Amino acid sequence: MASEKTDAIMIRIVEFSESSCIATMFTRDFGKIGAMVKGARRPKSPFESAIDLLTISRIVFIHKSTDSLDLLTEAKLQRRFRAATRSLPHLYAGYYIAELLDALTHTGDPHPDLYELTQETVIQLDELQDPLSLVVRFELNLLRMIGQKPSFENCTLCGLKVPRQPRIAFGQLSGGVLCGKCRVGQSRVISLSWGVLEAMRLFSVCDTPLPSIDPMVMGELRGVLNNYMANMMGRRPRMQKLLSMLGRPATIRDDALSLLRKAETQTDLRNNTTSTGEMDKDVLNESRFSENN
Numbered sequence: 001m002a003s004e005k006t007d008a009i010m011i012r013i014v015e016f017s018e019s020s021c022i023a024t025m026f027t028r029d030f031g032k033i034g035a036m037v038k039g040a041r042r043p044k045s046p047f048e049s050a051i052d053l054l055t056i057s058r059i060v061f062i063h064k065s066t067d068s069l070d071l072l073t074e075a076k077l078q079r080r081f082r083a084a085t086r087s088l089p090h091l092y093a094g095y096y097i098a099e100l101l102d103a104l105t106h107t108g109d110p111h112p113d114l115y116e117l118t119q120e121t122v123i124q125l126d127e128l129q130d131p132l133s134l135v136v137r138f139e140l141n142l143l144r145m146i147g148q149k150p151s152f153e154n155c156t157l158c159g160l161k162v163p164r165q166p167r168i169a170f171g172q173l174s175g176g177v178l179c180g181k182c183r184v185g186q187s188r189v190i191s192l193s194w195g196v197l198e199a200m201r202l203f204s205v206c207d208t209p210l211p212s213i214d215p216m217v218m219g220e221l222r223g224v225l226n227n228y229m230a231n232m233m234g235r236r237p238r239m240q241k242l243l244s245m246l247g248r249p250a251t252i253r254d255d256a257l258s259l260l261r262k263a264e265t266q267t268d269l270r271n272n273t274t275s276t277g278e279m280d281k282d283v284l285n286e287s288r289f290s291e292n293n
């Protein structure tokens with residue numbers, strides 16, 4: 001059993017016993033790992049605030065055999081996720097990113113590029129940069145890094161370049177644009193504006209400043225990505241509906257924030273575990289994906 005050292009971002013924390021918890025972390029060198037944290041819940045825990053959602057820490061852990069949990073032995077806090085106490089939209093954007101990472105990466109599959117992107121996104125959320133733009137950029141680059149990037153230019157079935165036109169067919173199942181010939185007979189095809197495709201291209205690059213996008217285009221893009229991510233995960237992400245509301249005009253946003261607070265009482269979000277409350281029913285109802293052929 002080797003002792004390993006790496007940087008880690010906490011993406012899920014589940015209580016295990018009165019004093020211990022199981023932490024899921026996305027690490028720089030080992031990808032996602034799950035580790036038992038003994039004594040984490042004691043008042044004078046040696047881990048202190050390193051075991052909080054989206055904290056960035058330098059950790060030491062004992063790598064166990066494939067079928068048992070690793071054991072976290074040290075966690076030195078590098079950066080707290082301070083957005084948690086300052087802004088709900090940023091807090092929920094952070095939770096959404098943690099949920100995506102947990103759902104779409106495999107244990108022990110290293111992705112240093114994705115670690116860098118996650119760390120940068122968490123820091124930018126902490127700096128209160130635009131949460132919806134940060135989420136979109138994270139989603140599109142996450143998809144690229146795990147080999148699931150949607151095709152924006154060439155038909156996903158025949159490979160021909162799709163010419164510029166006001167509306168373009170986008171196959172949710174084929175994972176990208178479709179030419180006029182190939183879209184016939186396909187299910188779960190939506191019609192996208194050229195502006196949305198352009199925005200997706202701009203957000204797919206992660207080493208440039210965040211693009212500034214027209215709110216109408218952003219709303220359409222959010223709808224497309226909501227369905228795309230749900231298809232990828234096989235379920236609707238828990239945080240998605242709440243995030244979508246935050247992108248809408250202020251009055252709807254105020255309603256969304258009160259819904260968020262209500263949801264918080266039903267869902268233990270700090271531990272990223274769900275109870276069967278109203279929120280889940282809403283999410284389930286919405287998970288019948290829209291199909292507008």
Ligand SMILES: [Zn+2]
Pocket residue numbers: 155156157158159160178179180181182183
């Ligand atoms: Zn085609």
